[in-house]
Amino acid sequence: MSAAPEAARWLAQAGHDLEAAEHAIDGDFHALACFLCHQAGEKSVAGFLYAHGADHVWGHALADLCEDAMQLDNSFDVIKSVAMLLDKYHHPTRYPTGLPGGVPHDVYDGDDSGRALEIARDVHQFVSTKLQSLDQ
Secondary structure, three states: OHHHHHHHHHHHHHHHHOOOEEEHHHOHHHHHHHHHHHHHHHHHHHHHHHHHOOOOOOOOOHHHHHHHHHHHOHHHHHHHHOOOOOOOHOOOOOOOOHHHOOOOOOOOHHHHHHHHHHHHHHHHHHHHHHHHHHHH
């Protein structure tokens, strides 16, 4: 599969994850929304890496994925400091063992999911804009 269609697949799924996060927020499933926002960010940056010819994208940490992207485009340093905030939603939003007490559903609230959604949208838009400039 060529780079452009593979990148488009990852970016499309990231968009669907954002939409699912919005629905989760509406249903008061804030921990799930936070996780979906992390996934959207991860898939967006992975799409960028695939667009630049990556065969495989390894890892889930946006801090690391953005570092990889910075090797191709220095401007990823702009989004990295924000995107990496989503990394805290990868594990503890899903498993009680990721928290010192309680369960994710009881710990994450609308403030958490609202901020996560804002960040994930910014990451998705940043990558979308970068990929559009490749097409021109």
